[in-house]
Amino acid sequence: MQILKDNIRKSILDEAKKEFLDKGFSDASMRTIASNAGVSVSTIYTYYKNKDELMTEVCMPFVNAANAMTIEHHTADTDIDDMLNPDSQRETARALIAMVKKYRDIIRLILFRSEGSSMNNFRDNYTDRTTAHILWFFGKMKMKYPDINTDVSNFFLHANCAWTLSIIGEIVSHDLSDEELEKFTNDYVKFSTAGWAKMFGKNT
Amino acid sequence: MQILKDNIRKSILDEAKKEFLDKGFSDASMRTIASNAGVSVSTIYTYYKNKDELMTEVCMPFVNAANAMTIEHHTADTDIDDMLNPDSQRETARALIAMVKKYRDIIRLILFRSEGSSMNNFRDNYTDRTTAHILWFFGKMKMKYPDINTDVSNFFLHANCAWTLSIIGEIVSHDLSDEELEKFTNDYVKFSTAGWAKMFGKNT
Amino acid sequence: MQILKDNIRKSILDEAKKEFLDKGFSDASMRTIASNAGVSVSTIYTYYKNKDELMTEVCMPFVNAANAMTIEHHTADTDIDDMLNPDSQRETARALIAMVKKYRDIIRLILFRSEGSSMNNFRDNYTDRTTAHILWFFGKMKMKYPDINTDVSNFFLHANCAWTLSIIGEIVSHDLSDEELEKFTNDYVKFSTAGWAKMFGKNT
Amino acid sequence: MQILKDNIRKSILDEAKKEFLDKGFSDASMRTIASNAGVSVSTIYTYYKNKDELMTEVCMPFVNAANAMTIEHHTADTDIDDMLNPDSQRETARALIAMVKKYRDIIRLILFRSEGSSMNNFRDNYTDRTTAHILWFFGKMKMKYPDINTDVSNFFLHANCAWTLSIIGEIVSHDLSDEELEKFTNDYVKFSTAGWAKMFGKNT
DNA sequence: TATGAATGAGTCTTCATTCAT
DNA sequence: CATGAATGAAGACTCATTCAT
DSSP, rough: HHHHHHHHHHHHHHHHHHHHHHHTTTTTTHHHHHHHSOOOOOHHHHHHHHHHHHHHHHHHEEEEEEEEHHHHHHSSOOOHHHHHHHHHHHHHHHHHHHHHHHHHHHHHHHHHHHHOSGGGGHHHHHHHHHHHHHHHHHHHHHOOOOSSSOOHHHHHHHHHHHHHHHHHHHHHOOOOHHHHHHHHHHHHHHHHHHHHHHHHHHOO | OHHHHHHHHHHHHHHHHHHHHHHOTOOOHHHHHHHTTTTOHHHHHHHHHHHHHHHHHHHHHHHHHHHHHHHHHHHSSSOOHHHHHHHHHHHHHHHHHHHHHHHHHHHHHHHOOOSSSGGGGGHHHHHHHHHHHHHHHHHHHHHHOSSSOOOOHHHHHHHHHHHHOOOOOOOOSSOOOHHHHHHHHHHHHHHHHHHHHHHHHOOO | OOOHHHHHHHHHHHHHHHHHHHHOOOTTHHHHHHHHHHHHHHHHHSSSHHHHHHHHHHHHHHHHHHHHHOOOOOOOOOOOHHHHHHHHHHHHHHHHHHHHHHHHHHHHHHHHSSSOOOGHHHHHHHHHHHHHHHHHHHHHHHOOOTTTTOOHHHHHHHHHHHHHHHHHHHHSOOOOOOHHHHHHHHHHHHHHHHHHHHTTOOOO | HHHHHHHHHHHHHHHHHHHHHHOOOOTTOHHHHHHHSOHHHHHHHOOOOHHHHHHHHHHHHHHHHHHHHHHHHSSSOOOOHHHOHHHHHHHHHHHHHHHHHTHHHHHHHHHHHHSSSGGGGEEEHHHHHHHHHHHHHHHHHHHHHHHHHHOOOHHHHHHHHHHHHHHHHHHHOOOOHHHHHHHHHHHHHHHHHHHHHHTTOOOO
């Protein structure tokens, strides 16, 4: 029975994901989801309060993974050097890309097809959170190395965080081979480490 | 009469813009637009063929301006040095920001509230077009300066173009003072010129 | 100017006929007619009071011809023998068929696509009128030849008149060659003269 | 519950029939039907997929009966003599008339008020099917009695079948007493048996 | 005369959601 | 637990017609 119910849950979530991706949240139809999942519309409502919650539930796996990664990242004892260290950056980028590939569909759903749902806030929330973390990190670094230049425009930091999300969006929108992704990673790291070095005034 | 008609057109466009921004294209209601514009629903249809065309018409001012800017940019006789020249880059950035500020609402509409309309393609189209231009430009530069490194991942170029759009999106989503924007511009230019210099291998 | 106006009238009528035939009266659209005729919708209303009158006007050529034929037929000095005379019947049938072929489209319009318009009464009116004439004719014949049997069910006469209309409907619905029509005429006359002879009790 | 649901179904069908008869399919309004049936518009859509299917469902009782009668008629072991035998013909006619009286409203609906719906094809389909049967029957008879004349124009056969339908249409359009119908039946049989006898060349 | 413009009423259909069973 | 049934509100869009110009 438990198994049966889990099957139904999964079936509903799967079909909901397809329908949301296909039509976008607003234009998706609960009927279609139910019909494709082989259950009645009302059954969906016994599992999920409403359309929005269904959407949220569909996105949860990624949201959880993203939160976990964020926490891990935030608690890591990184130093300013890590931002300038290509190897360290590459590692971080690869981990991110691995996760992006894993949650490809959900990410596409959240970034491009969530209009009208509460998941549509994810983009802004995520950027804001990441930005806040960077600011806190910069403060910490300034304490540690008083002579580096951390006088960086808040909005530039924000834009940089948004870039990450933008890149994620581009990755999930295109079908890239592993080689392309690796090459991209190298280029990106080259570009951004050089950029940050310049920002920090370490690039005499 | 002419004035009257133009008034009505403008009124419809204004209210449509508001409604689209407020609810998103899909959830926007023609009834609401008509009611707020003080005309009957059918009157809207004497001016615009359907909801999608109304949306398109709302966005046209920006689309035209963006196209004009693109053409101007593409026909400009830029050189590789311009990409590395902070002054030149700042000028370009400022021009872009000026336009973004001018069409703030429409840009927000296109980037974040256009799901379900044909304007939703703008983002991808724009990124693709810009990427294509950059590729062409790189080829030209490689011919001119055979010793620079232009072996940059296509997808990195794409991601870079997407960054521009992402920044534009952030600008229209936040209420930034002129100082902040100026500061951001400086930082951005510092960061990216350093990045490109590194990419081109000019940064001995 | 007169010529111009007549051109417009004709153009409107032609396109109206097409649209009515295509969609049926109820589903036909004044807009479509106007657009195809190259005039504005309101122009149609300067020529015709409303959709129904436009329909009527489209059908007039046939209605007039049919009335003329009816009058001619009614005033003709026919005798009971004519109904039993194959040559006479064939002649009548051929004349009718000629007219039917001439007004083919309008007849199809009236018989099969006039629902919702006042032309939809034509069928019944025509049958009733023809039936009335036959009744009057039978009365006259009974006076002239008291010994023939004219005790025919009113409704049979009605059904017979309806048959004529039904045949007309079949002719305009099918694409028949002249040979087929001629063969049909012969068969029809053979069949019905035999039938009437039996009815009149003359066929000993 | 079952009873309740059947009541609702029936109520919807009844009111739909009335509305379709009253306004014709195209001009009939789902709102009016729903309102008269005492249900909401959307409830109709839980029972019937769309307006056309509702129309079809309204007509089904007659369509089924007509098909049953056709099958019965086609499988009967009739002979050429039956077409010339007044008693046999009268019997057939009476059975048909009984059915017509039973489904009077639906027949009127199909024959005269179905424009725009898929039931509008019934007339032609029926005529074609009956004609095909007659042709097959004539072939069979020619095999059995090589000396009868079955060289009858296809279109005449078609017109004859259309006559049946035309008569049916006249019956449902008029309020005829049983006597009138009986008298009509006699006349019709007299007329048509004489006609067919002549056609077959048996009436020396 | 010809029409652009305007409209209120209407179209069929779908929606997410609720609830009794 | 699962659902069939029901619904009011809303969807985009079209309609025939009028009227000032």
